[in-house]
Amino acid sequence: MRYLTPGSFDEAFSLLASQDLAIIAGGTDFFPSRQRHELCTDMMDVTRIDGIAGVTFDQKRWKIGAATRWTDVARANLPPAFRGLQAAAREVGSLQIQNSGTVAGNLCNASPAADGVPPLLTLDASVEIGSVRGVQELSLQDFVTGVRRTALADDEMVTAIYLPDPPKGSVGHFEKLGARRYLVISITMTSAVINLDQDGRINHARVAVGACSAVAQRLPELEQELIGQQIEDVRVSPDHLNSLSPIDDVRGSAGYRLEAAAEQCARAIKEAGQFHG
Template sequence: MLMLEYLRPDNLEDALLTLTEQPCTLLAGGTDFYPARVGKKITENVLDLSGIRGLRSIQETEEGFLLGALTTWTDIVDSDLSSAFDGLKQASKTIGGIQTQNAGTLCGNICNASPAADAVPNLMALDAEVKLKSLRESRSLSLEEFILGNRKTAIKADELVSGIFIPNPGKNAVGNFKKLGTRSYLVISIVMVGVVVELNEEDEVMELKVAVGACSPVAKRLRLLEEDVVGQKLNSIEIQPRHLESLQPIDDIRASASFRKIVTPELLKRAIQGVKQK
């Protein structure tokens, strides 16, 4: 009979040692892990990280902010993070119900690597870096380097994500998030947009960072749009077809590719111009 192990270490060193000894599926909040296995046998060793208290934290440093691997959606909402994080806070409020927000983790969301992961566009717009740790080394990858495709990441078998680092945003930066779904809550996004914008006193764009999710295997930064809008008045921004050429929307149960192409420009304008209403 196949013998499986469920392990719940209370420190990071023991967790990393376990990963060198045997393959394990990592468990944090469990809000994706358990629903995916309803009615099925668990066929893998499970390494539950929830006992490592040091991984649940939000720390500010001189260089930026470190969000620990067990930081929950509720932790993000309740934090005093600056207005640049407003989009991430908005997304945190739309993920599942309150129970899911209390248990689910930000890092679990990125490790699940769903094309419709609501945190990802916001984190990309914040230039997020993923902190990876093993007994061999510690390394950092940009979120764009970390998520390789649908349900695929660059994490190695003996590694875990220890946190997400956000470099200091501009002091006047404001974040925003817009998603389109069949309802406002408890819904997987058809299209979503995360932005971080800095304006001058004349409402001209000094800097824009924007990413679109659910329109490609991995959320995409729209760097051409970011370049084109610098110096433009916020209310005069227009989204051109060439700005969206990197997107690869598909037909699925939620919407067609053609519908996604139609609604994305409008959602982008609402997300970008909506920072002024915050």
């Protein structure tokens, strides 16, 4: 087993192109997944790469470095539209995991219940991918392709997450349902970003639900229906969630998940709208 620590993206890309490596940053998903198996995989720790961590704003969009910790996201000075993302950052695992786990790691883990995905979807996130062949960007919806599956090739790594500057005045919110406060897999979770016009009517809406399908999803039909509504008139029913496909498991039935997610959507939308006022 080798433990490699490149100091630049070019060095990391070259290593990935020439050998089979497991990419780690915080390691909060990688090491538990080994369970009792022997740790015999060559690893590349990306946390020493110059410029891979931090939250910055440039060219009318926000950049979250791939190795940015969830604690750093929670503490960053961000617009109100990011309140949902920051709330999710405070719900990831436990305080210790938030101090080690990274934003890109949460995405690459590709769990249906990954807390970071719904709020990033509502912020129209895109994922920057790099390799010796160059750099490309994919929408987050296209990046996560299934349960524990992403669009990454073996010689590629996530280098950053980009978010367009949200509409001025828009506000985000995040709701999570679990059996306890910390260290819990979500039963359902919902994020929303809402903006109101001068008359108090919704003129921008993004709503996403996680843990109710193989991949967290935006709800474009609900978003379109919200446009022009007053916050107090918003109603969300399970019929608005027909695109989802929740499962029955020990944490809840599919029907329960749909009912809970509909209630969460309504709460997230109203909380964001009320904070806006």
